[in-house]
Amino acid sequence: MKRTSAVLLIIGILLMLFPQPVVFAQSFPDVTFTHPNYIAVKKLSENGIVAGYDDGTFQPDKEITRTEFCALLARMLGFVPQGYAVKEVPFSDVGADYWGVSFISYCYERGLINGMGDGTFAPADKVTLAQAIKMAVCAMKKEAEALEIEGENWYSGYVEVASKYRILKSISQEPDENAMRCSAAQIVYNVAMYDGGVVNYDELMQEYAPEFAPTEDEIDELYENKDYSYLSVILLDPGHNYRGKDIGARIDELGVREEIITWQISDKLRFMLEEMGYTVYMTRENLEDSIANTSTTESLQARVDLAHAVLADLYISIHCNMGGGTGTETYCFDLGGQSAHLAKYIQKNITEATGFYNRGVKTANFFVIKNTAMPSVLVETGFLDMESDREVLLSEEGQEIIARAIADAVAEYAESLERQDGAAAAILESIE
Ligand SMILES: [Zn+2]
Structure with a gap:
């Protein structure tokens, strides 16, 4: 299905769901x-x-x-x-x-x-x-x-x-x-x-939730003949919500809040990706936005729905880690496909640019990377409870460096797609 007819389908479904x-x-x-x-x-x-x-x-x-x-x-x-x-x-x-x-x-x-x-x-x-x-x-x-x-x-x-x-x-x-x-x-x-x-x-x-929540069949249809050999639409997901149920990791005595840092990095990254010519959607448009706030599951589902509704070519979720470690790790759902490909570029670029410890590319069945139809990654940029990581994560300059590293990774990934030509689609088929 071509993008225009997919868009018409979305409009059609919207009209069906909300006729008046x-x-x-x-x-x-x-x-x-x-x-x-x-x-x-x-x-x-x-x-x-x-x-x-x-x-x-x-x-x-x-x-x-x-x-x-x-x-x-x-x-x-x-x-x-x-x-x-x-x-x-x-x-x-x-x-x-x-x-x-x-x-x-x-x-x-x-x-x-x-x-x-x-x-x-x-x-x-x-x-x-x-x-x-x-x-x-x-x-x-x-x-x-x-x-x-x-x-x-x-x-x-x-x-x-x-x-x-x-x-x-x-x-x-x-x-x-x-x-x-x-x-x-x-x-x-x-x-x-x-x-x-x-x-x-x-x-x-105000919190907003996508008005279009496609079913699995609709997602299949929307993405059925999607051309993955070029990138156009990127869904950026600053992890967690500003308020409500799905808030991130916090260190209260330091006033450190994961959802603020993830948004600040994403906002910088958005600007860079837009300069590169991509159409970028954010799951949280503004710092104090929250998406679908009544439960964590709803929040995560809304992020995935938004990605499908805008027919994203790529899904990038930004997070910060916590729990006594140090360094960067990038997650994808499995190692065989395009998601892993992007994850490797991101992992390499962030660790090289920041000097953060390289914890590697890993797999996990996190909701947003498991349930998205397009290549998707979740980046744990660094550890909030490790002072050396935290200093970088909290600074304007550190956030710029991380955002630039991810933007460069997207560019390298896009270039690799062009090199593969039609092969990109074949690789994608290996993604379950
Ligand atoms: Zn998180």
């Missing part, structure tokens, strides 16, 4: 799980920051106006029209009776906009990605930093600062292009998620 917008009112048939901006659109719509059209669609590729983007940003920042006193704005083309004057006034008041430079605001013009980025950077109060950077274009500094703070995460458009609705939503979501916290939307960080 009852529980998942904010699901859009044109922004499903496989859309790179799915989570942003979903979470913003759940919080009334973006809305769909009357026919239930979101129309992610549609362009939006400068005023509409102001409205999006204003709502994210907590703007409510009731009780807001509209101020006069210094734009000749925005009158007191203009439909979007309150949004424009609010954004102007907060220093997010200053017009086109000629006394107008061009409220009905399409917003370019660069303009949206500028407003986002201002909303994060980082404009001064952007203005210090000299560049080829007026927006160079803004783009650089936005990139630095991950505001361009999951954005694939160029600055000069008109921003599409999905990109606009993603930027606003990224600002909301920004660590420094212009706004802290607790609701945006």
Whole structure:
């Protein structure tokens, strides 16, 4: 089955499972799980920051106006029209009776906009990605930093600062292009998620569970004719949940929490893999996310379901060890196939880059590597209760090194797939 028909199948199953917008009112048939901006659109719509059209669609590729983007940003920042006193704005083309004057006034008041430079605001013009980025950077109060950077274009500094703070995460458009609705939503979501916290939307960080839990037969069908000779979609699984049942190893007196470290490494790795051109999904999109939180089994099942729902080509689960040892070990379900292949690259790269003791590639029937249809590994990066390991695991630099080692392993693995050509599929058949 080709990927497109698989996606249609997922949509079909979703529609079957949830025929009417009852529980998942904010699901859009044109922004499903496989859309790179799915989570942003979903979470913003759940919080009334973006809305769909009357026919239930979101129309992610549609362009939006400068005023509409102001409205999006204003709502994210907590703007409510009731009780807001509209101020006069210094734009000749925005009158007191203009439909979007309150949004424009609010954004102007907060220093997010200053017009086109000629006394107008061009409220009905399409917003370019660069303009949206500028407003986002201002909303994060980082404009001064952007203005210090000299560049080829007026927006160079803004783009650089936005990139630095991950505001361009999951954005694939160029600055000069008109921003599409999905990109606009993603930027606003990224600002909301920004660590420094212009706004802290607790609701945006609600636990989420995949809406698509395929049966074994459906997984077989989805993966039946999957082409493994190239990599495209990678599912990154930061081990454990931030809260709830499936929390990780902890050393309370040191404030060390496995689920924080696994997320921090994964987030860095995600960025690297995206730079390499892969589509990356995370089982925990943000640090404080938890996935399917009612039991450990549900949490693990939800991770596996997500991998299948996005038709992942590769599954990488990141963990930290505990219990009186030292060093790195990488697990796969069995030694014969592609999972072991990837595990070997990861094991070699991490131990070489960190100097950690090499505990080797091992097999185990851990839930997430046992129940995933695609090649999958679980990495125990190092031991939290071994001081020398812990120092590396807790440091920015150490996390970068580990993430880079894994990213390089993925590159080496991908290269080896290309070398094997059709042989990759044959090797895969040896995986039970
Ligand atoms: Zn763990």
